[in-house]
Amino acid sequence: RKEVEQDPGPFNVPEGATVAFNCTYSNSASQSFFWYRQDCRKEPKLLMSVYSSGNEDGRFTAQLNRASQYISLLIRDSKLSDSATYLCVVIFHSGGYQKVTFGTGTKLQVIP
Amino acid sequence: DGGITQSPKYLFRKEGQNVTLSCEQNLNHDAMYWYRQDPGQGLRLIYYSQIVNDFQKGDIAEGYSVSREKKESFPLTVTSAQKNPTAFYLCASSSDWAGYTFGSGTRLTVV
Numbered sequence: 001r002k003e004v005e006q007d008p009g010p011f012n013v014p015e016g017a018t019v020a021f022n023c024t025y026s027n028s029a030s031q032s033f034f035w036y037r038q039d040c041r042k043e044p045k046l047l048m049s050v051y052s053s054g055n056e057d058g059r060f061t062a063q064l065n066r067a068s069q070y071i072s073l074l075i076r077d078s079k080l081s082d083s084a085t086y087l088c089v090v091i092f093h094s095g096g097y098q099k100v101t102f103g104t105g106t107k108l109q110v111i112p
Numbered sequence: 113d114g115g116i117t118q119s120p121k122y123l124f125r126k127e128g129q130n131v132t133l134s135c136e137q138n139l140n141h142d143a144m145y146w147y148r149q150d151p152g153q154g155l156r157l158i159y160y161s162q163i164v165n166d167f168q169k170g171d172i173a174e175g176y177s178v179s180r181e182k183k184e185s186f187p188l189t190v191t192s193a194q195k196n197p198t199a200f201y202l203c204a205s206s207s208d209w210a211g212y213t214f215g216s217g218t219r220l221t222v223v
Contacts, residue, residue: 004154008152034211041219042217043202043214043215043216043217044155044202044212045214046211046212049211087154089212100157102147102154102155103154104152105154
């Protein structure tokens, strides 16, 4: 089983739709979680952190389910500009050791 | 403005040639990283450095070398031993894992 798994998509959704992505992880001791956005042929950029209590930033909501070992990203009222690849990042750290694992990304295409 | 700068943006390498990719940051971050991204694949860690004059191999270090003589700089050399170097190379820096800041990347192509 991969350490971090994402459905590669593409998810093709109409403007205004709500779309959700999941990212599963295998290390139950993982402590930190993030979502990054990567536009075509560009570098990834931090979208939001993921907290146990869930967090919201405008149209974006991120949640963590530790029992089932997945994080999710919900995008409401999709815009054309949301079209990108969304990468999840899972971090395990203990003492001075840290392991950062990126998912392979989920591609979102918002259609007019 | 603080940031992380990679150069060049595009690089062409001949067979058997070593090339060096530059990465400079003025964010005062201690940790710096090199990743490789291939089409349809996730980011794979090549090397990382958590402090000046120290660096560690990542998951795919073979055929690559790095140095960390200054806090601001973490150059990556792609040696002739790397048999399939064509990829998108991303440099990143971080401080206490508030998240990575990535450079804009270097696209390396073997010609």
